[in-house]
Amino acid sequence: xxxxxxxxxxxxxxxxxxxxxxxxxxxxxxxxxxxxxxxxxxxxxxxxxxxxxxxxxxxxxxxxxxxxxxxxxxxxxxxxxxxxxxxxxxxxxxxxxxxxxxxxxxxxxxxxxxxxxxxxxxxxxxxxxxxxxxxxxxxxxxxxxxxxxxxxxxxxxxxxxxxxxxxxxxxxxxxxxxxxxxxxxxxxxxxxxxxxxxxxxxxxxxxxxxxxxxxxxxxxxxxxxxxxxxxxxxxxxxxxxxxxxxxxxxxxxxxxxxxxxxxxxxxxxxxxxxxxxxxxxxxxxxxxxxxxxxxxxxxxxxxxxxxxxxxxxxxxxxxxxxxxxxxxxxxxxxxxxxxxxxxxxxxxxxxxxxxxxxxxxxxxxxxxxxxxxxxxxxxxxxxxxxxxxxxxxxxxxxxxxxxxxxxxxxxxxxxxxxxxxxxxxxxxxxxxxxxxxxxxxxxxxxxxxxxxxxxxxxxxxxxxxxxxxxxxxxxxxxxxxxxxxxxxxxxxx
Amino acid sequence: xxxxxxxxxxxxxxxxxxxxxxxxxxxxxxxxxxxxxxxxxxxxxxxxxxxxxxxxxxxxxxxxxxxxxxxxxxxxxxxxxxxxxxxxxxxxxxxxxxxxxxxxxxxxxxxxxxxxxxxxxxxxxxxxxxxxxxxxxxxxxxxxxxxxxxxxxxxxxxxxxxxxxxxxxxxxxxxxxxxxxxxxxxxxxxxxxxxxxxxxxxxxxxxxxxxxxxxxxxxxxxxxxxxxxxxxxxxxxxxxxxxxxxxxxxxxxxxxxxxxxxxxxxxxxxxxxxxxxxxxxxxxxxxxxxxxxxxxxxxxxxxxxxxxxxxxxxxxxxxxxxxxxxxxxxxxxxxxxxxxxxxxxxxxxxxxxxxxxxxxxxxxxxxxxxxxxxxxxxxxxxxxxxxxxxxxxxxxxxxxxxxxxxxxxxxxxxxxxxxxxxxxxxxxxxxxxxxxxxxxxxxxxxxxxxxxxxxxxxxxxxxxxxxxxxxxxxxxxxxxxxxxxxxxxxxxx
Numbered sequence: 001x002x003x004x005x006x007x008x009x010x011x012x013x014x015x016x017x018x019x020x021x022x023x024x025x026x027x028x029x030x031x032x033x034x035x036x037x038x039x040x041x042x043x044x045x046x047x048x049x050x051x052x053x054x055x056x057x058x059x060x061x062x063x064x065x066x067x068x069x070x071x072x073x074x075x076x077x078x079x080x081x082x083x084x085x086x087x088x089x090x091x092x093x094x095x096x097x098x099x100x101x102x103x104x105x106x107x108x109x110x111x112x113x114x115x116x117x118x119x120x121x122x123x124x125x126x127x128x129x130x131x132x133x134x135x136x137x138x139x140x141x142x143x144x145x146x147x148x149x150x151x152x153x154x155x156x157x158x159x160x161x162x163x164x165x166x167x168x169x170x171x172x173x174x175x176x177x178x179x180x181x182x183x184x185x186x187x188x189x190x191x192x193x194x195x196x197x198x199x200x201x202x203x204x205x206x207x208x209x210x211x212x213x214x215x216x217x218x219x220x221x222x223x224x225x226x227x228x229x230x231x232x233x234x235x236x237x238x239x240x241x242x243x244x245x246x247x248x249x250x251x252x253x254x255x256x257x258x259x260x261x262x263x264x265x266x267x268x269x270x271x272x273x274x275x276x277x278x279x280x281x282x283x284x285x286x287x288x289x290x291x292x293x294x295x296x297x298x299x300x301x302x303x304x305x306x307x308x309x310x311x312x313x314x315x316x317x318x319x320x321x322x323x324x325x326x327x328x329x330x331x332x333x334x335x336x337x338x339x340x341x342x343x344x345x346x347x348x349x350x351x352x353x354x355x356x357x358x359x360x361x362x363x364x365x366x367x368x369x370x371x372x373x374x375x376x377x378x379x380x381x382x383x384x385x386x387x388x389x390x391x392x393x394x395x396x397x398x399x400x401x402x403x404x405x406x407x408x409x410x411x412x413x414x415x416x417x418x419x420x421x422x423x424x425x426x427x428x429x430x431x432x433x434x435x436x437x438x439x440x441x442x443x444x445x446x447x448x449x450x451x452x453x454x455x456x457x458x459x460x461x462x463x464x465x466x467x468x469x470x471x472x473x474x475x476x477x478x479x480x481x482x483x484x485x486x487x488x489x490x491x492x493x
Numbered sequence: 494x495x496x497x498x499x500x501x502x503x504x505x506x507x508x509x510x511x512x513x514x515x516x517x518x519x520x521x522x523x524x525x526x527x528x529x530x531x532x533x534x535x536x537x538x539x540x541x542x543x544x545x546x547x548x549x550x551x552x553x554x555x556x557x558x559x560x561x562x563x564x565x566x567x568x569x570x571x572x573x574x575x576x577x578x579x580x581x582x583x584x585x586x587x588x589x590x591x592x593x594x595x596x597x598x599x600x601x602x603x604x605x606x607x608x609x610x611x612x613x614x615x616x617x618x619x620x621x622x623x624x625x626x627x628x629x630x631x632x633x634x635x636x637x638x639x640x641x642x643x644x645x646x647x648x649x650x651x652x653x654x655x656x657x658x659x660x661x662x663x664x665x666x667x668x669x670x671x672x673x674x675x676x677x678x679x680x681x682x683x684x685x686x687x688x689x690x691x692x693x694x695x696x697x698x699x700x701x702x703x704x705x706x707x708x709x710x711x712x713x714x715x716x717x718x719x720x721x722x723x724x725x726x727x728x729x730x731x732x733x734x735x736x737x738x739x740x741x742x743x744x745x746x747x748x749x750x751x752x753x754x755x756x757x758x759x760x761x762x763x764x765x766x767x768x769x770x771x772x773x774x775x776x777x778x779x780x781x782x783x784x785x786x787x788x789x790x791x792x793x794x795x796x797x798x799x800x801x802x803x804x805x806x807x808x809x810x811x812x813x814x815x816x817x818x819x820x821x822x823x824x825x826x827x828x829x830x831x832x833x834x835x836x837x838x839x840x841x842x843x844x845x846x847x848x849x850x851x852x853x854x855x856x857x858x859x860x861x862x863x864x865x866x867x868x869x870x871x872x873x874x875x876x877x878x879x880x881x882x883x884x885x886x887x888x889x890x891x892x893x894x895x896x897x898x899x900x901x902x903x904x905x906x907x908x909x910x911x912x913x914x915x916x917x918x919x920x921x922x923x924x925x926x927x928x929x930x931x932x933x934x935x936x937x938x939x940x941x942x943x944x945x946x947x948x949x950x951x952x953x954x955x956x957x958x959x960x961x962x963x964x965x966x967x968x969x970x971x972x973x974x975x976x977x978x979x980x981x982x983x984x985x986x
Contacts, residue, residue, distance in 0.1 A: 009749050228743075
């Protein structure tokens with residue numbers, strides 16, 4: 001894999017002087033076209049490789065050659081406090097470049113699996129597990145339209161040694177050689193072997209690794225610059241977006257018309273006195289739980305989905321009443337903002353992932369993809385089909401970071417909904433809550449029902465199960481929500 | 494994930510009697526259309542799930558309903574001797590259904606990861622690693638055109654217990670309940686949890702799991718039958734094959750025209766006396782190695798690729814001279830047979846994977862995909878692009894099974910080739926070795942060179958590296974081949 005990057009590639013000064021001005025102009029042109037493209041896409045460039053192979057200089061040159069206002073460079077090293085409290089990939093999600101921009105990452109999601117394996121902190125099985133997660137992440141980005149370029153700068157063992165010595169000699173660069181560099185050098189063969197395994201298993205047709213010999217700077221810069229230019233042009237000139245596999249998964253017929261939503265006993269009720277007693281009990285319990293010593297290690301994400309007028313807002317208020325205002329955020333999900341529209345679908349939810357000992361309560365959520373967007377045809381079949389897996393991956397990352405993910409589907413009958421709609425139209429302070437959309441959605445009751453059932457079948461998992469709430473009676477629903485939330489948190493403490 | 498399969502689905506006898514004749518006819522029709530389809534595809538049905546959920550009966554019914562001559566049922570249990578000596582997936586490869594046929598698997602590639610994890614033989618990281626390999630395998634099958642249907646038959650805990658007791662009571666079925674069944678039952682919750690994890694991480698848009706409640710046989714049969722029918726019809730009626738992602742990976746420009754093939758010193762020579770000495774030495778060594786005590790645990794796969802007339806045959810003969818005829822097979826790869834054409838690309842190589850302590854020597858190989866098929870345009874860009882990864886996966890499976898994979902590229906210069914071609918045309922007993930194709934390939938020298946270099950860059954891995962052999966001098970080449978082979982085997986003993 002590294003053979004071609006140990007041949008001693010070189011570019012003479014003459015051809016460098018001749019080629020660079022042409023390349024720069026072409027890159028700048030491409031950058032402008034990228035911003036203006038009707039169907040914009042983000043460009044993600046990873047610059048990885050062995051120590052001293054010139055990663056930093058390469059990034060500098062790219063910034064010099066192009067318009068740096070539209071390039072975001074991220075040199076991520078040690079995790080910050082804020083990052084430590086979130087799932088591993090959060091630090092990358094928060095800085096993903098939007099459509100039309102270029103994001104350069106130096107110090108990438110590949111660094112820590114590599115180093116951890118070389119130093120024996122994780123075995124091969126766990127390495128593969130982490131690389132698989134990376135592959136799924138990158139596949140999702142590609143499916144969302146990103147152009148990913150992964151450069152691996154390589155040096156032979158001798159070349160690396162030579163370079164370390166050279167840097168150490170000159171007073172101007174001495175500081176750049178750290179003990180870690182020499183330690184890594186001693187492990188050169190190990191690093192090489194693990195890198196090879198890593199590159200092999202994460203080179204996909206959509207985002208293969210590009211191995212570049214790091215020895216001669218001119219060769220390195222020109223190769224990377226030209227590869228980048230070619231990839232940009234190829235994508236910009238493509239007559240259309242690369243066509244997506246339209247998966248044709250089997251349709252499972254509901255041959256006996258028995259749907260899980262249909263089995264809920266919506267007549268369940270809680271009397272007023274009973275309600276007030278239990279409300280006090282579970283709100284008190286919830287509050288106590290959040291002051292538990294071990295709650296500092298957890299965070300909580302609560303998802304509310306349900307029929308229109310099913311009482312999501314009311315249930316949410318019964319939760320927040322029990323919490324300290326500093327401790328929670330309620331995130332109402334409506335149409336995405338402009339900033340959110342130019343990012344991968346899940347970006348607008350990642351940004352709200354809470355720190356430790358905090359709650360994020362989503363009033364509607366990422367499940368919109370497989371509900372409203374599916375039913376209303378806002379996104380292609382291929383896109384919502386793949387999102388079941390992407391959502392499961394997303395929630396798994398939260399759970400691995402000790403986030404309790406609690407998902408509620410609030411279910412009411414068609415009659416109850418009609419009653420509530422009519423009430424809303426009558427009562428002044430409730431009128432803002434009812435729109436034409438609500439009536440329209442109601443006409444598609446059956447289609448929504450099927451979408452909800454498939455959502456439950458595909459995303460109610462052992463790590464983040466759905467709780468279906470019989471919500472014709474508001475008291476009953478609120479108590480079930482509070483009780484479930486308490487139980488789920490308690491189980492994690 | 495299993496919620497909808499615990500609702501107590503049921504089909505009445507009346508609707509069963511009404512529906513089955515219609516379904517059977519439609520299934521038989523679809524089966525005929527499947528055989529006649531211009532663009533045939535294989536159908537792979539996995540029937541998995543909890544014990545006693547009726548897997549066997551379901552498979553029986555499918556065979557009863559359809560034409561069993563075009564269905565192949567595989568109930569794979571314990572590994573046979575032959576299977577034990579090959580990579581894990583070999584047993585499945587050897588029985589994959591060809592295009593136009595239906596293969597039903599009961600006892601699938603999911604069984605052993607599941608059981609191993611539940612019984613604690615493998616941890617979650619290794620479970621994920623094995624599931625990832627399965628996903629890659631299934632993705633490859635889908636990319637090759639297969640229709641995969643994965644049914645998971647589910648029973649609630651109570652239902653499973655009831656069923657075990659029922660079976661045990663009747664003398665006719667008592668034998669079906671084994672101690673293992675009760676043991677598994679005791680681990681019901683564990684099994685459920687791990688199954689859920691497994692289904693979650695291996696449900697892809699191309700081949701999602703279909704969970705079916707196993708309690709009521711009529712419901713189970715009808716659901717599976719109708720799902721199968723729908724999937725067959727959907728695929729048969731699709732205006733064309735699902736369009737494949739045409740990956741547009743970055744082109745890496747060879748900016749300094751320095752290719753790894755160009756760096757070989759083709760003037761390397763071995764004198765005749767020296768050759769004879771070394772030939773004896775390494776042939777003797779090779780023979781000794783194959784009689785080493787630990788060689789019983791290994792197998793060897795040798796791949797020969799190279800320019801036309803580079804001397805592959807001669808090199809192969811120098812190897813086989815050192816081996817017992819019972820110990821090796823030489824597999825010349827030409828155009829695929831009819832039987833091979835209706836299988837996934839790698840099938841025709843999997844069938845030749847050797848047992849322990851045997852050699853399989855491939856005279857040309859699976860690399861044809863990224864060489865001749867790429868250059869001549871015999872397969873789409875998307876197909877050869879993905880095959881780098883598929884080939885690496887294939888070789889990794891061999892290596893994991895302790896197969897030594899040794900790959901030689903025999904390189905000669907254009908002038909040397911011309912000389913050899915002319916010789917072949919002159920000498921009577923060599924004339925059969927030169928065809929018009931050889932001359933045609935020669936015209937595309939430059940394109941082949943680029944394809945070879947990319948092949949080396951993408952498939953020379955830490956587990957199965959390429960050895961480039963300077964072959965203008967036959968003596969030198971043969972010795973390098975023998976020596977490398979000895980070294981690689983020795984390193985594994």
